[in-house]
Amino acid sequence: MLSKIPFDLDRIEEEDLDRQILRIAIIAELDAINLYEQLASLTEDEALRAILLDVAREEKTHVGEFMTLLLKKDEEQVEELEEGKAEVEEILEEEET
Ligand SMILES: [Fe+2]
Incomplete structure (x- = not known):
């Protein structure tokens, strides 16, 4: 299932436009990663699986x-x-002790 992106150009402040474009592009790429990995897990064809994982x-x-x-x-x-990194590291350190 691909992400549904909330997108209303009229509501985007001009100074935020490029940041929002970049976040949407990142979402699309993350969706693509999951899609290709899921498709790779479905096929029995090794060449197709290799290409999907490479993509x-x-x-x-x-x-x-x-x-x-x-x-x-x-x-x-x-x-x-x-x-976020610091919080995760702190949690992981607590789990190790
Ligand atoms: Fe891409």
């Missing part, structure tokens, strides 16, 4: 491209990404 890997590169640009345009996302 899925390429979609991860595309996530990286869009995310890199988004992080240059969204300082809050940079900060919250770091906050």
Whole structure:
């Protein structure tokens, strides 16, 4: 099931437009990864499975491209990404003790 993206151009502030475009592009790439991996798991054809998984890997590169640009345009996302990493590391450290 592909993501349904809430999208209403009239409601997007001009200064937010490129950030929203980038987030939508990232969602599309993440959907593509899941779709290709799910399709790969369905086929019995090894060549087709290999190609689907290779394409899925390429979609991860595309996530990286869009995310890199988004992080240059969204300082809050940079900060919250770091906050999220720190919270996960803290939880994982607690689980290990
Ligand atoms: Fe892609």
